[in-house]
Amino acid sequence: MSETTPIENGNDGRRARALRLLALVFISAGIAYGIYWALHSRFHETTDDAYVAGNVVQVTPQVAGAVSAIYVEDTDFVQAGAPLVKLDQSDTRLALEQAEADLGRAVRDARALFANDAGYAALVNQREIDLGRLKEDLARRQGLAGGAVSKEEVDHAATAVKVAEAALTTAREQLAANRAQTTGTSVESHPTVARAASKFKEAFLAQTRTTILAPVTGHIAKRAVQAGQRIAPGSPLMAVVPLDALWVDANFKEVQLKHMRIGQPVLLKADLYGGNVEYQGRIVGLGAGTGAAFALLPAQNATGNWIKVVQRVPVRIALDPKQVAEHPLRVGLSMLADVDTQNRDGKPVTEARRDQPLVVSEVYGDPLKTAESRLKSIIAANLAAAPH
Numbered sequence: 001m002s003e004t005t006p007i008e009n010g011n012d013g014r015r016a017r018a019l020r021l022l023a024l025v026f027i028s029a030g031i032a033y034g035i036y037w038a039l040h041s042r043f044h045e046t047t048d049d050a051y052v053a054g055n056v057v058q059v060t061p062q063v064a065g066a067v068s069a070i071y072v073e074d075t076d077f078v079q080a081g082a083p084l085v086k087l088d089q090s091d092t093r094l095a096l097e098q099a100e101a102d103l104g105r106a107v108r109d110a111r112a113l114f115a116n117d118a119g120y121a122a123l124v125n126q127r128e129i130d131l132g133r134l135k136e137d138l139a140r141r142q143g144l145a146g147g148a149v150s151k152e153e154v155d156h157a158a159t160a161v162k163v164a165e166a167a168l169t170t171a172r173e174q175l176a177a178n179r180a181q182t183t184g185t186s187v188e189s190h191p192t193v194a195r196a197a198s199k200f201k202e203a204f205l206a207q208t209r210t211t212i213l214a215p216v217t218g219h220i221a222k223r224a225v226q227a228g229q230r231i232a233p234g235s236p237l238m239a240v241v242p243l244d245a246l247w248v249d250a251n252f253k254e255v256q257l258k259h260m261r262i263g264q265p266v267l268l269k270a271d272l273y274g275g276n277v278e279y280q281g282r283i284v285g286l287g288a289g290t291g292a293a294f295a296l297l298p299a300q301n302a303t304g305n306w307i308k309v310v311q312r313v314p315v316r317i318a319l320d321p322k323q324v325a326e327h328p329l330r331v332g333l334s335m336l337a338d339v340d341t342q343n344r345d346g347k348p349v350t351e352a353r354r355d356q357p358l359v360v361s362e363v364y365g366d367p368l369k370t371a372e373s374r375l376k377s378i379i380a381a382n383l384a385a386a387p388h
Helices: 006-039 090-143 151-180 191-208 321-326 367-383
Strands: 044-054 057-059 065-070 083-087 211-213 218-221 238-241 246-253 265-270 278-286 312-319 334-340
Touching (some): 090 367, 246 265, 246 334
Antiparallel strands (some): 044 246, 044 334, 057 238, 065 083, 218 238, 246 312, 265 278, 278 312
16 A cells, blocks of 8 residues: 655645635635626626717808908817808909899889879879860860851861870870889889899898808818819818817617616716726717618628628717816717616607707808898988989
8 A cells, every 4th residue: 555645745735725715716706796797897888989979060152253262271270250261252242233233223113103103193184184175175066066166176076085085094094004013012112122122132142151151169170172263052161170069979789778778877088088087978869770770881681691790889978068178079089988877767769859959050140131221221322312
């Protein structure tokens, strides 16, 4: 029989203790992870497939023209209403002057129509008086016919009555035709003047729109316009990006969306700042489909060698404007998103209707107010020459 030495017995004892210690460590780690998962991890969904997004406002002209001046360059900061591009105003200025002249002529023509009403009415009155006098003369001559008045004179008097009746009919028709153009209206509201006024407003707007303004406050990007370039309405000139109104589109796997609800808090970190800066966000919406469903070339899965690929759905996350102002972001930056799904009282999809505009640009104002003021002065100037 072989006998074990004390050294071997000691090694076996140490090995057993080491194995027990290692097993205890693994069991403790498993228990710790289980507790961590139960209290924290199972309520959180994370992804690094998240990117900063924002409104990229395209600047396009409303009228055609040649570029005479450019006031901004890429990366410049502009306030809403600041001039960006100016177009040559030669053509629009001539069109505005012609429209102003046409408006003045229309006012004078309408004024003449109203003045003719009185003239035609006086003419009708005169024709009626002449007809009455001639009828009396004819009656008198007919009473004296065969004696002091010859038949020829009676015939002449009858013919004169017929001519006077025809003249009265013509005068009445002229008065009716003139009144048809003036009844129920005034010089200012006459259709001819209204049509000329509309043309004037159109020319005024075209003149105003030769100066292209920044629709929102933000930074200039993607400037493509050049001085001297002939541009058409709708041509993209540049973009304005308001960096104070950004959000994050986080693309979560479909298996991560089960417990996501509108309004849940999100902890975000930007690669730009590393882990030193954290943003507090909240879920405001989930995409209506996966990224693949809305791709330019959607995947065709009706093939024999199909392989299932986990799809991702974009989740819209709103950012705190104060935090964005303290630590500015840029469109397209990478983010790490961690959603706390513990509170599941919200809706899985957005149901609220938006009653107010999402974005409003007030820089254009109402240019027709200025046009109306100038329009009234033109009409008043052409009415002032009316005889009293």
